[in-house]
Amino acid sequence: GNSVTQMEGPVTLSEEAFLTINCTYTATGYPSLFWYVQYPGEGLQLLLKATKADDKGSNKGFEATYRKETTSFHLEKGSVQVSDSAVYFCALRTNSGGSNYKLTFGKGTLLTVNP
Amino acid sequence: NAGVTQTPKFRVLKTGQSMTLLCAQDMNHEYMYWYRQDPGMGLRLIHYSVGEGTTAKGEVPDGYNVSRLKKQNFLLGLESAAPSQTSVYFCASSRQGRRGEQYFGPGTRLTVT
Numbered sequence: 434g435n436s437v438t439q440m441e442g443p444v445t446l447s448e449e450a451f452l453t454i455n456c457t458y459t460a461t462g463y464p465s466l467f468w469y470v471q472y473p474g475e476g477l478q479l480l481l482k483a484t485k486a487d488d489k490g491s492n493k494g495f496e497a498t499y500r501k502e503t504t505s506f507h508l509e510k511g512s513v514q515v516s517d518s519a520v521y522f523c524a525l526r527t528n529s530g531g532s533n534y535k536l537t538f539g540k541g542t543l544l545t546v547n548p
Numbered sequence: 549n550a551g552v553t554q555t556p557k558f559r560v561l562k563t564g565q566s567m568t569l570l571c572a573q574d575m576n577h578e579y580m581y582w583y584r585q586d587p588g589m590g591l592r593l594i595h596y597s598v599g600e601g602t603t604a605k606g607e608v609p610d611g612y613n614v615s616r617l618k619k620q621n622f623l624l625g626l627e628s629a630a631p632s633q634t635s636v637y638f639c640a641s642s643r644q645g646r647r648g649e650q651y652f653g654p655g656t657r658l659t660v661t
Binding site: 437467469474475476477478479482522534535536538539540541 | 552579581588589590591592593596598606638640642644648649650651652653654655
């Protein structure tokens, strides 16, 4: 079956530090990959996505590249801000068959950015 | 544009009590989902619906029932609450097809004592 593995947190960084949150996946076929962000007390928001190999998703300074050869979709940001403090979820969705609309989530990584 | 809304935001139940969580979306989405979020577990799919009048089981359906009588609403019911159902519940919706990203509601925090 499908699965997503993210690096375990919590991750604590100082403002302007470089961020990497690792995400690897197991899936049949060619899934779409997503990063969702959950700010304290809120629901999940889509941060970025990539739908095919070598695609790069980007938003708000965050980037992730769909690497089929390493089955990875690592999230990066060059300079984090205090406002980036949140829980980040990697997720995949298969694009074929009867379940091509269901998301499989990783366990989430808590990021805290200190001023 | 409200997006996805959930009612209530918080609830405390005693073991054995019943309740219904309401999810509403105003985006005319075909698909709707109920997830639960537990510490260290990520989000797990409870039930989902691909259209009005249809529902299906997700990853962790036991102890829950759902109904989708109207396209814009998706109800999650707990007939006899148990402490193991203490969690944060999220509803989501998406449009049909491969490009349909999921939009999430703000969540309902449920405690069963």
